[in-house]
Amino acid sequence: xxxxxxxxxxxxxxxxxxxxxxxxxxxxxxxxxxxxxxxxxxxxxxxxxxxxxxxxxxxxxxxxxxxxxxxxxxxxxxxxxxxxxxxxxxxxxxxxxxxxxxxxxxxxxxxxxxxxxxxxxxxxxxxxxxxxxxxxxxxxxxxxxxxxxxxxxxxxxxxxxxxxxxxxxxxxxxxxxxxxxxxxxxxxxxxxxxxxxxxxxxxxxxxxxxxxxxxxxxxxxxxxxxxxxxxxxxxxxxxxxxxxxxxxxxxxxxxxxxxxxxxxx
Amino acid sequence: xxxxxxxxxxxxxxxxxxxxxxxxxxxxxxxxxxxxxxxxxxxxxxxxxxxxxxxxxxxxxxxxxxxxxxxxxxxxxxxxxxxxxxxxxxxxxxxxxxxxxxxxxxxxxxxxxxxxxxxxxxxxxxxxxxxxxxxxxxxxxxxxxxxxxxxxxxxxxxxxxxxxxxxxxxxxxxxxxxxxxxxxxxxxxxxxxxxxxxxxxxxxxxxxxxxxxxxxxxxxxxxxxxxxxxxxxxxxxxxxxxxxxxxxxxxxxxxxxxxxxxxxxxxxxxxxx
Numbered sequence: 001x002x003x004x005x006x007x008x009x010x011x012x013x014x015x016x017x018x019x020x021x022x023x024x025x026x027x028x029x030x031x032x033x034x035x036x037x038x039x040x041x042x043x044x045x046x047x048x049x050x051x052x053x054x055x056x057x058x059x060x061x062x063x064x065x066x067x068x069x070x071x072x073x074x075x076x077x078x079x080x081x082x083x084x085x086x087x088x089x090x091x092x093x094x095x096x097x098x099x100x101x102x103x104x105x106x107x108x109x110x111x112x113x114x115x116x117x118x119x120x121x122x123x124x125x126x127x128x129x130x131x132x133x134x135x136x137x138x139x140x141x142x143x144x145x146x147x148x149x150x151x152x153x154x155x156x157x158x159x160x161x162x163x164x165x166x167x168x169x170x171x172x173x174x175x176x177x178x179x180x181x182x183x184x185x186x187x188x189x190x191x192x193x194x195x196x197x198x199x200x201x202x203x204x205x206x207x208x209x210x211x212x213x214x215x216x217x218x219x220x221x222x223x224x225x226x227x228x229x230x231x232x233x234x235x236x237x238x239x240x241x242x243x244x245x246x247x248x249x250x251x252x253x254x255x256x257x258x259x260x261x262x263x264x265x
Numbered sequence: 266x267x268x269x270x271x272x273x274x275x276x277x278x279x280x281x282x283x284x285x286x287x288x289x290x291x292x293x294x295x296x297x298x299x300x301x302x303x304x305x306x307x308x309x310x311x312x313x314x315x316x317x318x319x320x321x322x323x324x325x326x327x328x329x330x331x332x333x334x335x336x337x338x339x340x341x342x343x344x345x346x347x348x349x350x351x352x353x354x355x356x357x358x359x360x361x362x363x364x365x366x367x368x369x370x371x372x373x374x375x376x377x378x379x380x381x382x383x384x385x386x387x388x389x390x391x392x393x394x395x396x397x398x399x400x401x402x403x404x405x406x407x408x409x410x411x412x413x414x415x416x417x418x419x420x421x422x423x424x425x426x427x428x429x430x431x432x433x434x435x436x437x438x439x440x441x442x443x444x445x446x447x448x449x450x451x452x453x454x455x456x457x458x459x460x461x462x463x464x465x466x467x468x469x470x471x472x473x474x475x476x477x478x479x480x481x482x483x484x485x486x487x488x489x490x491x492x493x494x495x496x497x498x499x500x501x502x503x504x505x506x507x508x509x510x511x512x513x514x515x516x517x518x519x520x521x522x523x524x525x526x527x528x529x530x531x532x533x534x535x536x537x538x
Contacts, residue, residue: 125363133322134360138424139346139378 026221029143033217036141036148043149050153054115055160061114062161063168065106066098070169073097074176078183087181091188092195094173099196099204103166105252108211111158112244116219119150120240123223124233132224147220154216155209162208203259210255211248218244270297272334273432273464274319279328281314281511288314290511291328296504298431301458301465303475305533306508312468313357315508316434319466320354321345332432350380353425353433353463357440359417361409361424368405371395371424381428395427396420398460399453415446419453426457433457435467439474451477452490459483472533479503479519507533 077093123146126132135142170192177183222240226232274296281289289311296302306312317323318330321337330337332348340348361370371392375383383391396402399419409417418438425433435454439447451474458465459482467478482493505522507515507530515522515530523534 129358130356130360131362133317134354134356134362136322136342137320137349137352137354137356138374139350139380141342 025225026217029147029221029224030213030217032143033147033151033220036144037152039144041144043145046145046149047152050149051157053118054111054150054153055157058111058114058157058161059164061110062107062165065110066103066165066168067172069102069106069165070094070098070172071176073102073169074173074181078177078181082181087183088187089191090177090181090183091170091173091190091192094177095170095192095195096200098169098173099166099200101252101256103169104162104204104207104211105248107162107165108158108208108215108248109245111154111161111211112215112218112248113241115154116215116244117237117241119216119219120223120226121233121237123220124226124236127224127226128229128232142224147217147224150220151213151216154212158212158215159205159208162204166204199259203255207252207255210251214247214251215244218247270299272296272331273298273300274466275329275331276315276319277329277331279318279325279330281311281318281323281325288511289318289325292508292511292513293328294506294513294516296432296464296466298464299462301478301503302467302506303478303503304466304468304506304508305470305472305475306468307470309510310508311511312470312508313436314511316354316436316466316468319432319434320349320352346378347380350374350378350428351431353428353430355418355421355425355433355435355438357436359409359421361417361421363409365408366405367396367401367407367409367412367420368392370409370420371427374424374428378428391427392423395423398426398457399423415442415449418442418446418450422450422453422457426461426463429461430463432464433461433466435465435469437469438467439469439471447471447474448477452481452483454478455481455490456483460485470533475503475505475519479505 073094074090077097078087078090081087081089081093123132126135126146132142132146135145173192174185174188177188178185219240222236222243226236228235272295276292276294279289279292280287292311292315294302304312304315314323318325319332321330321332321340325338328338333351335348337345337348361367362373365373368389372388375381375388375391393402393405396404399422401416401419401423404412404416404420409420412420422438425435438450438454442450454465454467455477457463458478465478467474469475477490480492481490483489484491502518505515505517505519506513507522509529514527515525522530525531525534
């Protein structure tokens with residue numbers, strides 16, 4: 001009986017060992033990537049290259065996402081609000097929903113799909129072809145050269161992309177409201193403007209910053225721990241995309257809870 | 266092998282494990298200045314791990330690794346950069362950076378290794394010289410993807426020797442190459458060894474590679490290899506080592522290797538063409 005319990009405990013410990021080591025190595029990578037921001041050498045060219053890749057490269061899909069989510073929100077909200085005679089509040093609903101939730105979340109999901117997976121596959125390919133080892137052998141810290149520039153670039157570009165997505169979404173809401181719902185433009189924009197409070201803007205800008213850290217570090221983490229050739233690269237890419245997306249939803253809830261708690265106080 | 270020559274690389278009872286599985290088991294040997302060592306072993310015998318441990322890329326679970334007299338196991342990653350700047354390494358897959366041109370790849374150690382102190386004006390001439398050395402003078406602006414496998418391997422050799430390292434590590438330099446290209450690569454390695462007089466560790470599963478390393482020297486005047494048992498210098502000798510499942514099961518010269526009756530060891534010698 002005692003031996004059986006000991007065996008169960010050992011199996012449980014074995015099961016937990018993997019996830020605990022993974023979390024530990026993720027935070028170790030995150031810590032080193034952040035500390036490297038303040039250490040030389042600084043790879044400015046790589047930061048600019050990544051900003052172009054993440055920011056400019058993601059712009060078309062982010063604009064399209066903002067455009068259609070804003071349009072859909074305006075259509076759906078106008079329909080519901082008209083039942084209560086509150087169609088003039090359409091701008092309010094679109095603005096709050098987009099700035100607080102949909103803008104940051106959908107933009108982060110798009111960037112996760114495009115860039116977290118891209119980072120994982122790029123770094124994973126470098127890992128399995130020994131380029132990461134070569135980098136270390138040739139006097140370069142791979143975290144400083146590869147991870148820190150991606151972290152900085154994502155933290156700068158994702159909030160900017162979110163602002164663009166928010167604006168394009170609100171603009172699309174105006175097009176739908178004024179074009180199809182016969183809502184006056186002045187009413188739409190004034191209700192939008194009045195609806196947004198500082199806490200909404202803070203929430204709308206804090207979220208993409210937190211998501212940027214998660215998206216970039218998850219992509220780099222899975223890329224750097226890739227093993228097993230091209231199949232391993234494929235697995236790393238999928239895992240990075242899935243983990244980053246799930247964490248975006250989890251963090252969305254936690255941040256919303258944090259702001260809700262403040263409002264209650 | 267001269268006993269008075271300086272110790273360049275010393276393994277003391279080194280054990281490396283991956284997820285509990287031993288990959289190197291109590292490996293001990295010493296390479297002195299000017300030595301050539303040929304490390305034979307089948308796939309998964311720990312050859313690559315041995316080279317990466319010598320470079321400090323892998324930390325041993327137990328034992329000590331001394332390079333140029335310094336214990337790598339006691340150093341932090343950033344302190345290893347100075348030691349690595351004196352070691353040239355050819356990786357199995359060449360490991361050229363895809364996003365950089367051949368010129369940028371070969372210049373990489375000169376530009377990024379602080380301990381080398383290469384003035385910016387000297388970088389391009391040294392890169393051109395290293396590429397001429399491997400007969401790739403016209404490829405400076407090309408990307409690795411534009412070169413054949415053999416040419417990539419030669420570019421990687423140029424990157425390994427551009428800093429004039431005191432210790433050069435070659436990981437399966439002829440793997441996956443046709444016999445003619447493989448011979449060209451081996452000729453370059455002998456040339457690099459004899460021109461720069463560097464200590465050389467060659468990992469391979471092909472006995473022919475070790476045979477070239479042990480029995481040929483580079484004639485600088487005629488610009489070609491010529492037969493010469495024991496390499497370029499009379500006092501320098503090529504030592505063969507055989508790894509089997511992480512254990513060093515043989516260490517000796519070519520005659521001892523060929524005389525061995527161990528089935529695993531003699532398997533490599535029988536490959537001789």
